[in-house]
Amino acid sequence: MAQLIKNGQLIQDSAWQLVEDSAEATSGSLISLGRWQSEREALLPAAQAGDIGLYLESDQTADLIGDDASSFPIIAINFPKFADGRGYSAARLLRERHGYKGELRAVGDVLIDQLFFMKRCGFDSYALRDDQELEVALAAFSTFTACYQNDVADPRPLFRRRA
Amino acid sequence: MYIYDEYDQQLLNERVAQFKGQMERYLDGKIAEDEFLPLRLQNGIYVQRYAPMLRVAIPYGALNTAQLRALAKVARDYDKGYAHFSTRQNLQFNWPKLEECPQILADLAEVQMHAVQTSGNCIRNTTTDEYAGVIAEEVTDPRPYCEIIRQWSTFHPEFAFLPRKFKIAVNAVPGADRAAIQMHDVGVNIVRNDAGDIGYRILVGGGLGRTPILGEEICSFLPEEDLLTYLDAIIRVYNQFGRRDNKYKARIKILTKALGIERMRELVDAEFDRIRDGAGKLTQEELQRVKKHFTDPAYRELQNNPAELEAAKAESPAFARWLGRNVRAHKKAGYAVVTLTLKQIGTPPGDVTAEQMDAVADLADKYSFGELRSTHQQNLVLADVEQSQLFALWQEAKALGLATPTLGLLTDMICCPGGDFCALANAKSIPVAEAIQARFDDLDYLYDLGEIDLNISGCMNACGHHHVGHIGVLGVDKKGEEFYQISLGGNSGGNHTEEASLGKILGPSFAREQMPDVIARILDFYVAKRSEGESFLEAYRRIGHAAYKEAVYGPAN
Numbered sequence: 001m002a003q004l005i006k007n008g009q010l011i012q013d014s015a016w017q018l019v020e021d022s023a024e025a026t027s028g029s030l031i032s033l034g035r036w037q038s039e040r041e042a043l044l045p046a047a048q049a050g051d052i053g054l055y056l057e058s059d060q061t062a063d064l065i066g067d068d069a070s071s072f073p074i075i076a077i078n079f080p081k082f083a084d085g086r087g088y089s090a091a092r093l094l095r096e097r098h099g100y101k102g103e104l105r106a107v108g109d110v111l112i113d114q115l116f117f118m119k120r121c122g123f124d125s126y127a128l129r130d131d132q133e134l135e136v137a138l139a140a141f142s143t144f145t146a147c148y149q150n151d152v153a154d155p156r157p158l159f160r161r162r163a
Numbered sequence: 164m165y166i167y168d169e170y171d172q173q174l175l176n177e178r179v180a181q182f183k184g185q186m187e188r189y190l191d192g193k194i195a196e197d198e199f200l201p202l203r204l205q206n207g208i209y210v211q212r213y214a215p216m217l218r219v220a221i222p223y224g225a226l227n228t229a230q231l232r233a234l235a236k237v238a239r240d241y242d243k244g245y246a247h248f249s250t251r252q253n254l255q256f257n258w259p260k261l262e263e264c265p266q267i268l269a270d271l272a273e274v275q276m277h278a279v280q281t282s283g284n285c286i287r288n289t290t291t292d293e294y295a296g297v298i299a300e301e302v303t304d305p306r307p308y309c310e311i312i313r314q315w316s317t318f319h320p321e322f323a324f325l326p327r328k329f330k331i332a333v334n335a336v337p338g339a340d341r342a343a344i345q346m347h348d349v350g351v352n353i354v355r356n357d358a359g360d361i362g363y364r365i366l367v368g369g370g371l372g373r374t375p376i377l378g379e380e381i382c383s384f385l386p387e388e389d390l391l392t393y394l395d396a397i398i399r400v401y402n403q404f405g406r407r408d409n410k411y412k413a414r415i416k417i418l419t420k421a422l423g424i425e426r427m428r429e430l431v432d433a434e435f436d437r438i439r440d441g442a443g444k445l446t447q448e449e450l451q452r453v454k455k456h457f458t459d460p461a462y463r464e465l466q467n468n469p470a471e472l473e474a475a476k477a478e479s480p481a482f483a484r485w486l487g488r489n490v491r492a493h494k495k496a497g498y499a500v501v502t503l504t505l506k507q508i509g510t511p512p513g514d515v516t517a518e519q520m521d522a523v524a525d526l527a528d529k530y531s532f533g534e535l536r537s538t539h540q541q542n543l544v545l546a547d548v549e550q551s552q553l554f555a556l557w558q559e560a561k562a563l564g565l566a567t568p569t570l571g572l573l574t575d576m577i578c579c580p581g582g583d584f585c586a587l588a589n590a591k592s593i594p595v596a597e598a599i600q601a602r603f604d605d606l607d608y609l610y611d612l613g614e615i616d617l618n619i620s621g622c623m624n625a626c627g628h629h630h631v632g633h634i635g636v637l638g639v640d641k642k643g644e645e646f647y648q649i650s651l652g653g654n655s656g657g658n659h660t661e662e663a664s665l666g667k668i669l670g671p672s673f674a675r676e677q678m679p680d681v682i683a684r685i686l687d688f689y690v691a692k693r694s695e696g697e698s699f700l701e702a703y704r705r706i707g708h709a710a711y712k713e714a715v716y717g718p719a720n
Binding site for chain 1: 168170173174178181184185188191193198201202285314315317318319320321322323324325326391399402405407437441442445446448449452493711
């Protein structure tokens with residue numbers, strides 16, 4: 001079971017699991033984008049009730065789910081390899097463009113030294129790879145006290161905040 | 164130059180602390196080798212053939228003397244007493260100890276220097292014209308825009324894990340390409356439109372490496388305040404759609420070619436339209452804040468060509484020669500722009516000792532308001548020298564071996580560190596450069612040949628920009644042996660943008676010891692065939708590739 005940090009706290013939570021497209025989507029299921037696209041009408045009530053979430057692969061861009069994102073209580077974005085940076089754009093666009101307010105979880109090859117960037121791009125929960133040290137991970141969120149760019153956490157770039 | 168405020172300094176200090184922690188975890192075995200890789204790369208550390216290499220950023224080539232002395236101290240305290248200026252205006256230390264790098268970076272942070280994003284698959288150091296701010300031809304000083312790009316790109320949350328490295332260069336001289344912007348992932352040309360407003364012509368998809376391509380225009384005029392949001396849009400498209408399955412096809416040039424420039428423009432414009440008026444949009448207040456750091460120094464009111472200068476020229480032909488070659492006109496009367504060449508015979512191009520660095524710092528303090536610039540041709544520039552002081556400066560620079568009067572000539576070569584240092588290289592490049600320098604050491608002959616760019620890369624990665632040398636040399640590996648392939652006709656644009664071109668391979672490669680002879684054959688052919696006043700490149704273009712090929716290899720059967 002992956003170690004989970006959510007909103008800056010360690011959480012014991014294995015509720016959300018990716019299910020095969022052929023398996024029944026029950027409470028706590030994360031479903032693929034393909035399944036959502038083909039079974040949208042049938043799955044919409046469960047999503048809106050907070051029972052099923054969405055699982056995006058790293059090659060699936062945010063616009064493929066678009067404003068439907070807000071139907072879900074949780075969206076997980078997979079990082080198949082930590083060096084695959086597509087998930088940062090997906091997260092940011094879900095938050096900034098598609099108005100997604102629910103839980104945004106980084107899953108897969110999630111390492112300590114990515115957390116600060118992930119948080120800035122709008123993630124609020126992180127299923128860390130099993131070997132990562134949680135105490136070090138928690139400290140990583142306060143690596144920097146200021147940032148040059150606008151991001152999800154603060155829409156003002158530093159040049160709009162400088163006195 | 165730009166001086167950090169409390170935010171900039173705090174961010175850098177936090178970066179130093181972050182990397183110190185990462186290094187400790189790595190040395191404790193808590194971060195795997197392949198996972199430490201991007202962390203050390205984004206802090207400038209490569210692991211090279213014999214030792215780690217630390218690449219320190221010199222943002223857009225700007226240095227002050229406190230910084231240069233700090234670099235000299237690092238060379239002395241942590242390395243073997245020398246360093247190497249790279250073709251992207253940065254400085255490389257070739258022999259630091261891996262575990263000492265965090266302390267080196269802490270030392271450098273005290274003088275507002277760092278190695279942030281000098282390597283890795285992220286937005287790299289932005290480069291520009293080494294004569295920025297001191298030549299009359301420029302539309303405006305490009306350095307404030309470079310600093311704004313530097314801040315925007317530093318620890319960008321969305322773009323730390325791009326498909327591949329991403330390089331931006333800025334030019335501000337109309338009709339010229341003084342920063343090789345056509346060879347960059349994004350080229351920013353600062354222009355003024357018919358209404359007199361400052362803006363940018365943006366190129367995308369240029370690059371050297373194993374697939375050399377000149378950048379194409381994606382935007383003909385971008386308003387001044389849209390710079391950062393437009394860059395965000397380009398890189399967001401690249402981050403999402405650039406190839407990640409093959410590192411040799413991962414640069415934005417490959418994406419641009421695959422999509423076509425029209426489709427690329429559509430995607431970027433669609434993205435840009437949705438963010439251009441957002442909070443990321445640059446403000447006039449910020450432009451003015453940064454521009455205040457790049458005001459003119461306290462120039463004196465002087466005349467051009469003072470009597471002392473004329474007298475010295477008449478007295479010393481050697482000084483006159485240096486003046487004609489290595490000194491350039493300044494926008495302010497009575498001042499001059501001086502290039503100190505790091506191309507001494509017997510020394511690898513771009514190499515400089517700690518003693519030379521300290522001495523150059525003294526020269527900059529004495530003659531040029533305590534600042535200097537590094538150039539992509541691997542030289543140093545003192546940008547604000549009084550003309551009446553040029554003779555005194557020349558004498559001191561000469562004593563230091565920094566006044567070789569060959570700027571722009573054959574032996575002012577661009578050369579990567581090559582197989583002597585670099586783990587990627589297929590072949591050594593420095594010994595080739597040295598053999599050519601030694602063979603062609605006659606100044607009269609070099610002057611007679613005129614301007615020739617000879618660029619040497621030790622491998623396909625093209626750090627020595629061989630594709631855009633009038634004469635390009637590429638090291639290749641053939642069954643474990645080092646050979647050298649020659650191309651002719653490349654041009655980085657320089658003073659005439661429209662003339663930029665990529666070199667064409669001449670024929671089969673040569674052994675290292677053949678290289679001076681082969682270069683001699685090419686030069687002899689040029690000298691024999693040129694018309695009055697015709698440059699090497701002009702003659703090549705007129706006479707044609709086939710004739711040069713025959714001159715080198717003999718008639719085809």
